Amino acid sequence: MRSATTPLDLLVPRPEHLPPDPAETRLAALYDEDPGTGGWLRANFVSTVDGGAWGPDHLSGSINDDADWRVFRVLRAAADVVLVGAGTARHEGYTALDRPCDVPAGDRPLELALVTRSGRVPQQLVDGDRPPLVLTGEAGARTARRMAPADHVLAVPAGHDPDEVDLRAGRAALADRGLRRVLCEGGPTLLAALLADDLVDELCVTTSPCLVGPGPSRIVAASPAGAPGEDPRPAGVPASAPVPARLAHLLHAPGTGTLLARWLLR
Template sequence: MRSATTPLDLLVPAPEHLPVDPAETRLAALYDEGTGSGVRLRANFVSTVDGGAWGPDHLSGSINDDADWRVFRVLRAAADVVLVGAGTARHEGYTALDRPESLPAAGDRPLELALVSRSGRVPQQLADGDRPPLVLTGEAGARTASRMVPADRVLTVASAHDPDEVDLRAGLAALADRGLRRVLCEGGPTLLAALLAEDLVDELCVTTSPCLVGPGPSRIVAASPAGAPGEAPAPAGIPATPPTPARLAHLLHAPSTGTLVARWLLR
């Protein structure tokens, strides 16, 4: 039987109130990534208390709230590009992205959307839009994607082991070559699992919604063969993610709802 040897400190600091601010100056400072020149990948997810990544409608929007929305906007304002799986973009109804109004932007260029897609299929609402997404895909997927979006929006980043699979590390490097170094991953759980397996995630922002949804929904990290709703099955080569040390940068609490918003540093 394991014996307990680790002391515990009861941390009850005086709370700092962060009222809604049109520019969210204080909140943005808490999520400041510094001035590093390399690629930095931040993932942002919402989860229920019992680990569900979506609600009864299979959408993450049914388990978030205003506190989560405030952080969501701050993270988008600080990003160069939002990275999502093509299935998640389709299922969640993504369209071309705009920078959040009233918040200081990371730069003067539009916020880009980049899809990870083995098949190369782009959701129709994005393919038909005025600002089509970037598509990270393998060789076979590139042929499909090039028929749906302009060729210069297709980034062929094939795995050395399988030319039809996506090399995520090469994909991040291709984004960086375009000046897109601050990457915000918004889903889905299968993509997050793959990024963690490749040790590509610098920090994980998790909103814990004060509700339980029971069995059924995936966790925010899911590499099961079934994949997440609206996503292709997870590649068989994704291993189980070993325990990854995480350091808490901050924990925010919305007293009116009980929502918790945490920023975990993985590097």
Template sequence: MRSATTPLDLLVPGPEHLPADPAEPRLTSLHAVPAGTPHVRANMVATVDGAAWGADHRSGSINDDADWRVFRVLRAAADVVLIGAGTARHEGYTALDRPAGLPAASDRPLELALVSRSGRVPQLLADGDRPPLMITGATGARTAARLLPADRVLEVPSAHDPDDVDVRAGLAAIAARGLARVLCEGGPTLLAALLRDGLVDELCVTTSPRVVGPGPSRIVAAPASGPGAAPAAGVPTTPPVPARLGHLLHAPGTGTLLARWLLR
């Protein structure tokens, strides 16, 4: 596993210099959230021209050491990582471990929760020793039950379509298990659903100093069809959400910017 070596400057509030520190006390305090209170934080990376991934169709090709520093702190502060099953499959997710050397949110293992209409479990996770939680609808629950223990399948059908997923009910279901501090790592379609329903408390966005050109999605993308889909290309599906800047970090060696935006 790589080590964090890139220093950061805190610009807002600030200025303040944050040298690389394996224990990350200052970054931890900057990203602290209340214990026991449901809190949804999303963490995404985008290029200067808004791309959510690079040439290999993975977000890992556009992040860097500065992003890695914050990424580790956010995982340490979470009870559960929430991610779309398609993104987990594409990015090669396996069972999660808490980042070593950082203060953890709890003594419990860091959980992984997938959101999927189909209920299909990525093979790497289905074959692993620590199965993820699957948040899905009626048909998806039957599919997931063939690969996961019954107590790992959370069936939360949407009121307007039993095969669709009620993400609000899904968050309530994982909170009932004591997983209140949620870190959403994408993908763009899941983030769109969470924003559409007003469920995101804060959005951490790393702006990578790259321009990749047309092709990749933005960090928020409506599904191609079905409930919540954009009525036409370029037309927002929800009103704009006001955002307040919590803090802004800058990596002086690369120009990478890391912002924490408060949405609620």
């Protein structure tokens, strides 16, 4: 049994009220970050109190609320590109992205980038007017080029296995296109891989005030083949050592109890 050696401070800071604001000026300032020359990768996930990454319908939308939606809009407005696993894009019904029209944002379109080992692009994106960028390995690139414009296929094979996706090279390829503010929205397997490769600068987690019981994945998980919303690696993602995180701020929605935390990993 451990002895009690760590002091505890009870912190009750003076709250700052952030009422709904179409422009979300104050909320945007809280999440503002200079990407620097190396870029900035921010992940945004929602979780239940007992750690579930989705609700009974296998969709994250069933466990979020208006408070989460406010932050979601601010983070998309600040991003250059949204990064998701192709399975997540398929399962969650992603289409070409638009920035929130009433939140101050950049003057270029918000891009969507898919990570897929297979190279398969969801049909709703193949049929759309604005094809996504596709990060994939050598074999996946051959498939992706039949489904997306060749200049949108970014082949970033891993050295140990050219059919795997080198996420570090993928992030660099996005930066080469001027897409330095990267927002990862899922799924749990992709987040696990990004963390394992030490590529995440910031993790934003909304804690939804509900419990869903056993079944749903955690927000960080090496999911087995066939898991909802994932494009998993065959061997899964190995466990990594604990990653220190520093709390930048914690928001509370008094009407519901929803908590929105911003954790810095750098």
